[in-house]
Amino acid sequence: EVQLVESGGGLVQPGGSLRLSCAASGFTFSNDWMHWVRQVPGKGLVWVSHINSDGSRTMYADSVKGRFTISRDNARNTLYLQMHSLRAEDTAVYYCARGYNVAAISHSGWFDPWGQGTLVTVSS
Amino acid sequence: DIVMTQSPDSLAVSLGERATINCKSSQSVLYSPNNKNYLAWYQQKPGQPPRLVIYWASTRESGVPDRFSGSGSGTDFTLTISSLQAEDVAVYYCQQYYSAQYSFGQGTKLEIK
Numbered sequence: 001e002v003q004l005v006e007s008g009g010g011l012v013q014p015g016g017s018l019r020l021s022c023a024a025s026g027f028t029f030s031n032d033w034m035h036w037v038r039q040v041p042g043k044g045l046v047w048v049s050h051i052n053s054d055g056s057r058t059m060y061a062d063s064v065k066g067r068f069t070i071s072r073d074n075a076r077n078t079l080y081l082q083m084h085s086l087r088a089e090d091t092a093v094y095y096c097a098r099g100y101n102v103a104a105i106s107h108s109g110w111f112d113p114w115g116q117g118t119l120v121t122v123s124s
Numbered sequence: 125d126i127v128m129t130q131s132p133d134s135l136a137v138s139l140g141e142r143a144t145i146n147c148k149s150s151q152s153v154l155y156s157p158n159n160k161n162y163l164a165w166y167q168q169k170p171g172q173p174p175r176l177v178i179y180w181a182s183t184r185e186s187g188v189p190d191r192f193s194g195s196g197s198g199t200d201f202t203l204t205i206s207s208l209q210a211e212d213v214a215v216y217y218c219q220q221y222y223s224a225q226y227s228f229g230q231g232t233k234l235e236i237k
Contacts, residue, residue, distance in 0.1 A: 035226075045166075045174065045217055047226040059224050095173055104157060107224035110164040112185070114173035 002026040002113055004096050009118030016086050016122070022079040022096030022115055030054070030074035033099030033108035036081050038092035039117070046092075049081065050099060050108060059107070064090075086122045093117040126150055126220050130229035136237040143205040145232045147218035152198045155222065162222035165194055165203045168231075169214045177216075178203065210236060 008020040022034070036048040049060045049070040058070050069082040079096050095117045099108025127150040137143040153162045161181035166174040176185045178194035181201055191206045205212055213236060218229040 044231045045168075045219075045228040047228070050224070050226075061225070100179070102162075102221070104155065105162075105221075107221070109162070109221050110176055110179040110219070111166075111174075112176040114175070116173055 002098070004098065004113060004115035006094065006096055006115045006118040009094065009120045011121045011123065012086055013124050014087060014122055017082070017084045018086065018120060019083070020081040020094055020096075020118060020120070022081075024077045024079065024098075027098070029072075029077040032101065034070075034072060034079045035097045035099050035108070035111055036070060036079075037095045037097055037111070037114075038090075038120075039095065040092045048094070051079070052108075053101075057106075083120070086120075088122050091120060091122045093119050125225050126153065126223050126227050128218055128220055128227050128229040130216075130218060130232050132232060133230070134233040134235065136235045137205075137208045138237045139210065140207050141237075143208050143212070143234055145203045145216050145218075145234070147196075147201040147203070147229050149199045149201075149220055149222075153220045153222035154198050161197055161201070162220055163194075163196075163201050164219045164221065166217045166219065167212075167214045168217065174217065205234075208234075208236070 003025045005023045035050045051058045051070045067085045071080045097111035097114040102109035129148045131146045163181040165178040168174045182194040193204050215231045
């Protein structure tokens with residue numbers, strides 16, 4: 001069974017840092033793009049970042065560029081999101097998701113599956 | 125960046141009736157070399173992560189009931205549920221993957237009338 005399990009969320013003060021992890025199983029992790037998507041409770045989905053299969057290419061939403069870093073350890077089948085200089089508006093549930101490999105484009109296709117998410121709360 | 129706009133924001137449909145959700149992109153998501161629309165639909169039930177329903181604008185994901193269908197091309201797309209069931213109550217999102225700055229619609233909340 002393909003499974004993604006996020007961890008590392010919690011309460012952090014504004015300006016603080018947090019590292020999220022996403023443990024993957026049931027598929028060949030090293031073959032696939034991976035993403036982070038966040039969702040403020042009760043609101044919509046917002047893409048945060050992606051990384052290609054070998055970790056050589058990354059991209060970020062403007063709202064997190066320069067503060068967040070996505071990385072992966074293919075030997076451990078784990079995706080990471082290092083978050084610095086956290087703000088109240090970063091409060092959200094953070095999901096990791098696998099990106100489908102699509103020919104003819106230099107990024108991934110649709111996202112499937114998604115993990116259950118981990119809640120990050122930025123508050124003093 | 126490509127902006128995705130869904131309509132309506134919420135929708136109440138009677139059991140067994142048709143539900144239609146629209147999605148419009150600010151620029152075309154049709155990739156001419158392969159004539160494919162880079163558009164997906166997701167279903168999110170309360171307390172759950174999103175679930176892929178449709179990709180390539182009209183291809184149903186494995187395990188998704190055939191009452192779900194997707195249509196459209198270019199900038200205008202539709203998700204249709206032909207006969208609404210109680211388990212279809214959810215928020216539905218469209219998403220473009222034409223651009224690496226992936227973007228989602230704001231969501232449409234589907235309820236039972």
